[in-house]
Amino acid sequence: MITLKHLNKVYDGNHYAVKDFNLEVDDQEFVVFVGPSGCGKSTTLRMIAGLEEISEGEIYVDDQLLNQVQPKDRGIAMVFQNYALYPHMSVYKNLAFGLKMRGIHKKEYDQRIQDAAKILEISHLLDRKPKALSGGQRQRVALGRAIVRDAKIFLMDEPLSNLDAKLRTHMRTEIIKLHKKMGATTIYVTHDQTEAMTMATKIVLLKDGVIQQVGSPEEIYHHPVNQFVATFIGNPTMNMIPLDIKDQSWLFNQQPVVDAQVLGVFEHNALNLGIRSENIQFSTESAALKDYELQLPDWQVTLVELIGATKLIHCVNGETHIVVSTDNQMDLKPGETIHLGMQLADCHLFDHETGDLVTPQQQAMNSETVSI
Numbered sequence: 001m002i003t004l005k006h007l008n009k010v011y012d013g014n015h016y017a018v019k020d021f022n023l024e025v026d027d028q029e030f031v032v033f034v035g036p037s038g039c040g041k042s043t044t045l046r047m048i049a050g051l052e053e054i055s056e057g058e059i060y061v062d063d064q065l066l067n068q069v070q071p072k073d074r075g076i077a078m079v080f081q082n083y084a085l086y087p088h089m090s091v092y093k094n095l096a097f098g099l100k101m102r103g104i105h106k107k108e109y110d111q112r113i114q115d116a117a118k119i120l121e122i123s124h125l126l127d128r129k130p131k132a133l134s135g136g137q138r139q140r141v142a143l144g145r146a147i148v149r150d151a152k153i154f155l156m157d158e159p160l161s162n163l164d165a166k167l168r169t170h171m172r173t174e175i176i177k178l179h180k181k182m183g184a185t186t187i188y189v190t191h192d193q194t195e196a197m198t199m200a201t202k203i204v205l206l207k208d209g210v211i212q213q214v215g216s217p218e219e220i221y222h223h224p225v226n227q228f229v230a231t232f233i234g235n236p237t238m239n240m241i242p243l244d245i246k247d248q249s250w251l252f253n254q255q256p257v258v259d260a261q262v263l264g265v266f267e268h269n270a271l272n273l274g275i276r277s278e279n280i281q282f283s284t285e286s287a288a289l290k291d292y293e294l295q296l297p298d299w300q301v302t303l304v305e306l307i308g309a310t311k312l313i314h315c316v317n318g319e320t321h322i323v324v325s326t327d328n329q330m331d332l333k334p335g336e337t338i339h340l341g342m343q344l345a346d347c348h349l350f351d352h353e354t355g356d357l358v359t360p361q362q363q364a365m366n367s368e369t370v371s372i
Helices: 041-049 091-101 106-120 135-147 165-182 193-199 217-222 227-232
Strands: 002-011 015-025 030-034 056-061 076-079 153-157 185-190 202-207 210-215 239-246 249-252 255-259 270-275 281-283 294-307 310-317 320-326 337-342 348-351
Touching (some): 002 041, 015 210, 030 193, 041 185, 041 202, 076 135, 091 106, 091 135, 193 202, 202 227, 210 227, 227 270, 227 348, 239 255
Parallel strands (some): 030 185, 076 153
Antiparallel strands (some): 239 270, 249 255, 270 348, 281 337, 294 337
């Protein structure tokens, strides 16, 4: 188990790159640190590896405090974004170099290299130099160098960012397979939320050096704790519909759409109602949506994107833009008007000013709908 306690990284006395970071990573977990550039994810990874000095806090592996342990003695293997391969050495020598420096006997390191090459399907590349390899092959060699260390912990710092989209998809699958086969505890850093959602058993979402939410991909996607999480995770991003309250009714664009008793929110003046694109129903006839608790009419279609079997319908009402995801094959054209229907159970409420999650009061979730 990896335990991070009150971890901080401070630059210039008062700039926190990482602030009060607390986390437990269980054995054999695949944990992904995700967030925008500059959020502290790579800095945290480098502190775990011993490549970055800790300003404050403690790092444990099992019961061993690692703060003063040299990087080479931490039992951690790291895969870097730029592969860090020696260009003048063959693949075999790249894999062997670290083991030779640690004084491991040739017979042992040769066996480790052959085993790793077999796992990664690069046995036929051992005599080649990095310049003769494709991007995906170089990435496999970088992974191989981590495997031969026989480490219990793998740290990966945006290892796929230099690959093209098709190869990234393939290598995601390969890394997941490798993790299942090796069983090593893995912490993986990325700014790509697709990588986080498809690879992680646990996601740690950061912003400005602070953990925003920790959970499974499903928890993060379906139960975001604030508006930042809701809009960072998911493609298309979660739609946000601004609501204002007046006379016990919540208004959208000055028109009442739902009674405060129905929504169960009374102590806020302005909300953002969040809803995933796949949870919105649409129709060209408003009467077809009469069974939906929340009905928002008169949206103008601005763009229709065909994404395989799915269509993304972009539409606007006033200054609010939303995207509807559907497998409906209706032939909509830009300029047409559609009406939207939603169920309150699919909606997330956030304070307009702070972005904090707002929890509806329980008593009022079963009243009738008000629509315009």
